[in-house]
Amino acid sequence: MSVLGLLLAGGIGIISSTQTWLTVARADxxxxxxxxxxxxxxLLAPLSLAMLALGAALALVxxxxRYVFSTxxxxxxGLLTWWTARSLSRYRCLRLHPSSPRPPVLPGALPSTM
Structure with a gap:
């Protein structure tokens, strides 16, 4: 059961690393x-690959x-969950009302006017 859980978690992590997480509106x-x-x-893809490898190794040891690998x-x-929550919480103040047609504009994405 734990082997399948690790393989599933690693697979979901790899798939989610290719999906769009944020949409940034350009100022122009x-x-x-x-x-x-x-x-x-x-770190999403490397840690997800590590979870896949741990799931495969857990079946062989x-x-x-098994206790060491499970730990x-x-x-x-836990580290991956914490980093994901921390990186997504940076942008929580930029969320728009769901009925708004435009995505948020991130400060780092604005072009320099100098």
Whole structure:
């Protein structure tokens, strides 16, 4: 059961790293910038691959290493959850009303006027 859970969590992490997490409106009115999960959280793909590897290794090791690998998986999963929540909470003040047709404009995405 834990092997399947780790493989599922790693697979979901890899898939979510390719999906769009943020949409940034350009100040010049051009096409919005789509930010995938791998750019929003650079450690998403490597930690998800580590979860996949731990899931595969968990099926092969004995009882002692199973506890060690399970502890590593819990730490990695907790770290990934914390980093994801922290990176997405940076943009919570930029959310618009759901009926608004335009995505938010991030301060770092504005072009320099100098």
């Amino acid at each position: 009115g051009g096409e919005p910038i789509l930010v995938p999960g791998a750019d929003a959280l650079p 004995g009882p002692v290493l 590593l998986a819990l730490l990695g999963g």
